[in-house]
Amino acid sequence: xxxxxxxxxxxxxxxxxxxxxxxxxxxxxxxxxxxxxxxxxxxxxxxxxxxxxxxxxxxxxxxxxxxxxxxxxxxxxxxxxxxxxxxxxxxxxxxxxxxxxxxxxxxxxxxxxxxxxxxxxxxxxxxxxxxxxxxxxxxxxxxxxxxxxxxxxxxxxxxxxxxxxxxxxxxxxxxxxxxxxxxxxxxxxxxxxxxxxxxxxxxxxxxxxxxxxxxxxxxxxxxxxxxxxxxxxxxxxxxxxxxxxxxxxxxxxxxxxxxxxxxxxxxxxxxxxxxxxxxxxxxxxxxxxxxxxxxxxxxxxxxxxxxxxxxxxxxxxxxxxxxxxxxxxxxxxxxxxxxxxxxxxxxxxxxxxxxxxxxxxxxxxxxxxxxxxxxxxxxxxxxxxx
Amino acid sequence: xxxxxxxxxxxxxxxxxxxxxxxxxxxxxxxxxxxxxxxxxxxxxxxxxxxxxxxxxxxxxxxxxxxxxxxxxxxxxxxxxxxxxxxxxxxxxxxxxxxxxxxxxxxxxxxxxxxxxxxxxxxxxxxxxxxxxxxxxxxxxxxxxxxxxxxxxxxxxxxxxxxxxxxxxxxxxxxxxxxxxxxxxxxxxxxxxxxxxxxxxxxxxxxxxxxxxxxxxxxxxxxxxxxxxxxxxxx
Numbered sequence: 001x002x003x004x005x006x007x008x009x010x011x012x013x014x015x016x017x018x019x020x021x022x023x024x025x026x027x028x029x030x031x032x033x034x035x036x037x038x039x040x041x042x043x044x045x046x047x048x049x050x051x052x053x054x055x056x057x058x059x060x061x062x063x064x065x066x067x068x069x070x071x072x073x074x075x076x077x078x079x080x081x082x083x084x085x086x087x088x089x090x091x092x093x094x095x096x097x098x099x100x101x102x103x104x105x106x107x108x109x110x111x112x113x114x115x116x117x118x119x120x121x122x123x124x125x126x127x128x129x130x131x132x133x134x135x136x137x138x139x140x141x142x143x144x145x146x147x148x149x150x151x152x153x154x155x156x157x158x159x160x161x162x163x164x165x166x167x168x169x170x171x172x173x174x175x176x177x178x179x180x181x182x183x184x185x186x187x188x189x190x191x192x193x194x195x196x197x198x199x200x201x202x203x204x205x206x207x208x209x210x211x212x213x214x215x216x217x218x219x220x221x222x223x224x225x226x227x228x229x230x231x232x233x234x235x236x237x238x239x240x241x242x243x244x245x246x247x248x249x250x251x252x253x254x255x256x257x258x259x260x261x262x263x264x265x266x267x268x269x270x271x272x273x274x275x276x277x278x279x280x281x282x283x284x285x286x287x288x289x290x291x292x293x294x295x296x297x298x299x300x301x302x303x304x305x306x307x308x309x310x311x312x313x314x315x316x317x318x319x320x321x322x323x324x325x326x327x328x329x330x331x332x333x334x335x336x337x338x339x340x341x342x343x344x345x346x347x348x349x350x351x352x353x354x355x356x357x358x359x360x361x362x363x364x365x366x367x368x369x370x371x372x373x374x375x376x377x378x379x380x381x382x383x384x385x386x
Numbered sequence: 387x388x389x390x391x392x393x394x395x396x397x398x399x400x401x402x403x404x405x406x407x408x409x410x411x412x413x414x415x416x417x418x419x420x421x422x423x424x425x426x427x428x429x430x431x432x433x434x435x436x437x438x439x440x441x442x443x444x445x446x447x448x449x450x451x452x453x454x455x456x457x458x459x460x461x462x463x464x465x466x467x468x469x470x471x472x473x474x475x476x477x478x479x480x481x482x483x484x485x486x487x488x489x490x491x492x493x494x495x496x497x498x499x500x501x502x503x504x505x506x507x508x509x510x511x512x513x514x515x516x517x518x519x520x521x522x523x524x525x526x527x528x529x530x531x532x533x534x535x536x537x538x539x540x541x542x543x544x545x546x547x548x549x550x551x552x553x554x555x556x557x558x559x560x561x562x563x564x565x566x567x568x569x570x571x572x573x574x575x576x577x578x579x580x581x582x583x584x585x586x587x588x589x590x591x592x593x594x595x596x597x598x599x600x601x602x603x604x605x606x607x608x609x610x611x612x613x614x615x616x617x618x619x620x621x
Contacts, residue, residue, distance in 0.1 A: 344459075345462060350448050
């Protein structure tokens, strides 16, 4: 019914995946009412699906992540973004589980997004790409999971925007889930979250090279705007304590420049973050995905009562994790999720992990995170007979 | 095995839904799951405790009984267990009410401040007691709402909570069924374990069993009439 192109084998054994192209007869119907066809979803897999097809785990990536969760990134050459969690002897071991990670719809690493060709015009979508939502991303993932022949996922797990997708999975496809792990996530975007995203979007749109989104046709890229967006966002992923510990007021060189060079190490660091980001990310994708996150409001979608989203998920084992210094998606947001799960009669575990590393702690060396995930998955796997 | 754990294990119906409030490292829950196949959930404040529970594969929510019980729906559990913790709650009355909103029955154990050792310490030495059941000095104890058995039975009465059964616990001894309203028990029980419910709270057709596995006949606590010795032992 569709074709899968195999990617060359990566460094890790048993890597698989590629780009799954759904036929026009299987379009992605978006929340906005628009329809995407043909839909392409880029994905990576690690490990092998067992005979019973009961060991599949879907990993959902964050805003600027992609499908390369545990293998070398083809553009940056850097290791996978969650190798701390996915890999041999890690909490999600490909020797035991079949791990799938897809690039979200709207992304720029192979899935259909604003940088894809609009089949109607034969040109890059740009701003003619329809606005997408977290639920749309999840719908596309569900289509891929089905195409891979998997009826029920052993687990869906993700951090940040990935955590939002996890909650959406639980609401939309409870029958296809055995367990769900939401790390440093939230059930809706707060005013502050939206505000920061708006700063990023305005930075992109203020770049003359953005060209109202049609920069591809003009042969330019709004790199400066995208870099500033990344710099602003990056601050929100850290914490005051982490920045202070890492950089303090340390200077790049001896003495001040008495000008506007990057005198301080923290400036240099942020500039580097911005500059390296533009090599691997598309500015319009950044606009669309931040918009999807801003539109995310699960309580709103369920009559103001988040618990209503989970009434059909009582059989799903939930684990909700937050970090004490995360001010982007603070613990209170995770607690709201846990409250709603309890109220819906779901079985949920929740722990706030002590860390001063801010939101990004979910990507970093946090032994408590490992411990929590190992414990949760060990018992879930036992129940699942894995 | 801790004596109170042994009693709770004896009491809980196989396959029941159990919420362990203040579950620490999850030992009791693990025991209940292993021995009784219960559907267990823990609530624990300390991050170390929560991590230990997760490592054991238990469902546990990090939280505080003073605030977070409110988030559980009514009748979500068959039993809510609060072991040796009520006296350190900010609002024990609220917590007790919440336990019996969330669960059909509550299992509550607490140290008895009416125990002779406690009374002796205050009376003879003029000091806050440091006993096996209350080992911490006054300045570091988490116990901010200590009570005697008489005080607790008064609270149960005020809240219209039925005492289905009660057992006295002392370290190293087997549990002893008691009538907590008897003055003598208030002298000699170091700790007590209560099985509580709301009158009329049992689900139809459900046989409630007491601490000793016997079908429950409610033990009425009446302030005006003192029970004769030996009467309570039949419960």
